[in-house]
Amino acid sequence: MTKLNWGMIGGGNGSQIGPAHRIAAGLDGLFSFAAGALDHDADAGRAFGRSLGLAADRSYGDWREMLAGEAARADRVELVTIATPNATHYEIAKAFLQAGFHVLCEKPMTVTVAQAEDLVRTAAQAGRVCAVNYGYTGYALVRHMRAMVARGDIGRVRLVVAEFAHGHHANAADMDNPRVRWRYDPAQAGVSAQFADCGIHAMHMASFVTGQEVATLSADFASCLAGRVLEDDAMVNFRMEGGTVGRLWTSSVAIGRQHGLTLQVFGETGGLRWSQEQPNQLFYMPLGQRLQVIERGEGNLSPEADCASRVTVGHAEGMPLAFANIYRDLAETLNAAREARKPDPAKTLFPGAADGLRSIAAIHAAVVSAQNAGRWEDARPPMFR
């Protein structure tokens, strides 16, 4: 199998997300890192690209140069990952999609709902993939939860309870720390801080696992640190299109919690609980029986989980492998197209532009709700109503 050429925009020297993408894309040997515009400083970006082994003529100074350069090549990259500042995602993604590239965009996909709707349409018109990196859904046992729900193991889903609550922004002494401050400044972060940054992962996971979209929501936002403008703690109640009741708590002031992404799903005939900090176990209780511990890698779980595991049962797998499953999905999709075959449905679970759009719409709806004392809002984007 030939590797797919892959390129990256952003993720320069010193960034955390850059190495994460390069590890994830390279892990299974499906992608070859072939081009990049890695830094807003053109020279720094070119030098860093070359230090990572990129050819000199594919280590670009900015995304426009990369777009032009790659579009002109026969061996052009097939997938472009966009890990630039949030406000630039829309423009870059649109340009690459229109030029026939597939795109994996860091979240949030765009700033506004209108932009997101435009990207959904652009991708459809171009016949290209516009994926969004909700990487936590790459965990094998998250995918197994989805498979269990889909095949009816817990019956109709009544209730989903999601959390993403940590304590890393709780220190009042960090109010002026630039690494923290911008996140709560509307001028830099937009309309929402903690819900947009973390909570939305949990909301997307609730949809991913239940197979239902969020229909309406009511939000209560709080800024627990004096002087902080945007929310550092939020509770969002929601209802899903299939009638499921949703609860979502997110916080960045929960001292003592390191990460806190957790999903509980309760159906008519069973309950499930999974936590990102202990991702290799899934707790399952069939109605009237006992709590069981499902282990990642135990085998014969579901096609989705089995093919998302790489090491034997009892050995821990972590975030980088979850993330690699997103790339593995994209490779499957691209290769299937190239080979004119139907892709394996268990290997094409990456979040797409519609998911990115729904998230942007939910963030905006939550902000409006919070500004109106928790008034229930339609969480769906106009084009999906």
Add this chain to the structure above:
Amino acid sequence: MTKLNWGMIGGGNGSQIGPAHRIAAGLDGLFSFAAGALDHDADAGRAFGRSLGLAADRSYGDWREMLAGEAARADRVELVTIATPNATHYEIAKAFLQAGFHVLCEKPMTVTVAQAEDLVRTAAQAGRVCAVNYGYTGYALVRHMRAMVARGDIGRVRLVVAEFAHGHHANAADMDNPRVRWRYDPAQAGVSAQFADCGIHAMHMASFVTGQEVATLSADFASCLAGRVLEDDAMVNFRMEGGTVGRLWTSSVAIGRQHGLTLQVFGETGGLRWSQEQPNQLFYMPLGQRLQVIERGEGNLSPEADCASRVTVGHAEGMPLAFANIYRDLAETLNAAREARKPDPAKTLFPGAADGLRSIAAIHAAVVSAQNAGRWEDARPPMFR
């Protein structure tokens, strides 16, 4: 030290709460079980009382007979526990208070806010204790959380997150099971089911630990089982009088959870987490340091915790000993009065009539809020506004 004479109304043969009270009251040898009207069937009650060792003339047929009989005795019981159906609490408690008895009332203290306010006034006028059995606050480490907050270990409290979510009413086949059905029937259970039954314990604990009362709240109720009238799942957001943000989730359809009473408290300089199912450990993270495991019984925790522990560190203590601490507190209060001394403040933490009243008010406020799409309501009883 002479034992205090104690009596009980309700808690007849086959009830669960009866033995729990008798174990708790007797555990430390502070109370002597001396009188009872244990069953709504007078003969059954008398026979059961005698089988438990009550004297024939103090094994009464009903509470009125007991009130008359005990009031006439020199060695009358000093404390009466009321564990009858909820709707009867008010009348019985009022009568005994007015006759000069101290009272420990099962929760909910009354059905209406007006009744609860009347009991608060009645107890004050009579100079008698009207305690309410929020027994979970008797756990040594819950009391230690309270002490830590009070002495400033986590700074000003910003956020409290409470849960009481189990899965014992999730089976649709139990819709007609009489042991479950009445709980969701307004005619029998009143205005609220799961929030009034379980959630309110968590809300009281939030106040107990933070030392702040709930000021306003917004509730989202759901009935997850088709045909169920009252809520089996609820999310309540609240604000406390000191400005603390509150989140409270309660459920009876969370399959896989056995009990689920959990409290997380986050302050300016630390966070705390405690769970009823693992009550002998308290998880504490001082800001910028590491998560620590505080063990019940480790010694020198706080006067409140140290005197509430009975076995050495590393040995489990459970609910019956927590419950016994409520009785221990009542004995300290009554004995101090008898001995004309100041009671030990670390041993007088039992919930009183004001707490019972606040709970009733909060339940009613939550119901109104839930009926009005989560409109924020004043959670305080009129007499405390």
Add this chain to the structure above:
Amino acid sequence: MTKLNWGMIGGGNGSQIGPAHRIAAGLDGLFSFAAGALDHDADAGRAFGRSLGLAADRSYGDWREMLAGEAARADRVELVTIATPNATHYEIAKAFLQAGFHVLCEKPMTVTVAQAEDLVRTAAQAGRVCAVNYGYTGYALVRHMRAMVARGDIGRVRLVVAEFAHGHHANAADMDNPRVRWRYDPAQAGVSAQFADCGIHAMHMASFVTGQEVATLSADFASCLAGRVLEDDAMVNFRMEGGTVGRLWTSSVAIGRQHGLTLQVFGETGGLRWSQEQPNQLFYMPLGQRLQVIERGEGNLSPEADCASRVTVGHAEGMPLAFANIYRDLAETLNAAREARKPDPAKTLFPGAADGLRSIAAIHAAVVSAQNAGRWEDARPPMFR
């Protein structure tokens, strides 16, 4: 049902074991605390007894006085608990057994194997119970493990792995602390320290749960603190009479462990794991299936477990209730004899003199083994070979 009169020797003011016994004996209302010789100081013991509510003429100055006094009464105590220094157990227990009293003796039952064999014979000849307080076997889920093994849930038992390892004697600064020092001084503690004090609980539990006695053993003792004579850490390998392989680790220098009593039992068709610090859950894996969490109180576990539980599932029970089950068992045995009926086999699981004897023999065998580089020794007392 009439309460049984009960008395206690030792457990004076300030002791920890005294209140533990009084709580346990009184918890279910089966015993009435009627007599005591509570302190080696006669006056102090009498005064303390009266302060606990004993009648003046039954608050004795020493055990001989109590033996004479009680033997002369029609309402004499039926059961005597012995919680005096270890070296005195034998003499006191023998005297009371011969005078027709039932006895519950703190562990170790005696100092020597010969004494223990004599007590076994004495009890048999007197037709009286001589129980030994391995109180941890009173936990409901320990009893359920035993029941599961007995009914074949895990098939023939292949392997049992027991631990009782804590870190409370790890501080070198405590070498001269009287509360620690005596434990490692042969003149005061006898031939063994940590194994005799803690490890033997784990070994007894291994026998209790598997229904097999220890046949042979090999021990490796270590004194981890310089200057400490007796062992503070020990590993004992053993073989049981049914062929089961045994491993037992005990330590008092394992800093970070609070108690550490844990039992794992592995059979042909399943495995079990239980830990005293989380006593309300039992982890069970049927061969080829998944780990299950068995909850104390879930109902229909086994007669042994169901009748040893007092509070509903999801609520913690702790050590005092386990301990109370030992007394409950003794009451059942004594009452059945009084009522000329067969006792309930699910309620008569208390450890007896034979268990006490086997433990003494195993301690002595382990000491000999450890002194001979782990030579395998017969662990059985001569009378059971």
Add this chain to the structure above:
Amino acid sequence: MTKLNWGMIGGGNGSQIGPAHRIAAGLDGLFSFAAGALDHDADAGRAFGRSLGLAADRSYGDWREMLAGEAARADRVELVTIATPNATHYEIAKAFLQAGFHVLCEKPMTVTVAQAEDLVRTAAQAGRVCAVNYGYTGYALVRHMRAMVARGDIGRVRLVVAEFAHGHHANAADMDNPRVRWRYDPAQAGVSAQFADCGIHAMHMASFVTGQEVATLSADFASCLAGRVLEDDAMVNFRMEGGTVGRLWTSSVAIGRQHGLTLQVFGETGGLRWSQEQPNQLFYMPLGQRLQVIERGEGNLSPEADCASRVTVGHAEGMPLAFANIYRDLAETLNAAREARKPDPAKTLFPGAADGLRSIAAIHAAVVSAQNAGRWEDARPPMFR
């Protein structure tokens, strides 16, 4: 930085260890997979190599062909990983070392102590690295334990307790399953099964973390399944050169345990506990204080841990990243030599030939001990006595 050329012998199509090495070697972009002799079937191996992207002339039919081919190239591989059947390790490793290649050998390094001593000498004479893949020591928090011990955080180490106990060979129905049977057949597996396969990882980790070698040992082996020749359960007591007491339990019949590699280290002033199944937390108790949870990635732990972490705190890392740290260490060592600089001591913690030798010697000593009723044996290889 130029990538290092790397090759592999063994790890063919369908093997588990092959992908694990390829992921680990490639993860950080330090090695380029350039050559291989991947299968004992020459054609299958060549075809599989090409399918993985190897050049046709570097996809060899067997290791001798690869040795000849690579030795003749200017761009020859610098490191060769050997993942062939155990009995072939010695011959292959020796040949490659003598030809000037660096080697990473799967464990066990050799079959006999004499072979292992020869490899130690061969590597030294050739001036080449002969690493052995005890991959679990690559976990960031295992390395942090080592660093904590080395810098004195827990004082002199008194006691180390290691476990590697799982239940995957407990099913009697698997006696004839070829995937299990060979492991317990002396003709195929050698002198030891479970201790050599799993236990030795735990023993190496004990040395790695404490910085002390095992001096003497006493073993108790058991074959819990009827008809099984080699041990499936073993307890090994040992003493380390610095005086530390060691306990090691390993089992493959512990139903309910998935992996079970756990290390507890107890020193004069603190205790540590780590488990492979929850590898991102390290439990630390400083003497007289409280149990603390050290999180992988919390920052400023130690140079060894900090540079072994790739994702931010709160995100799980698993076995593949631990394994990648072994390759990262090798790259650092090779690059430092190439660049004529001192390698970073925090990045050169891979196990070497001496470690492989010590393990073989310990296995043989344990077998002799077990055959002689646990007689204490010198665990050191002759050349290190």
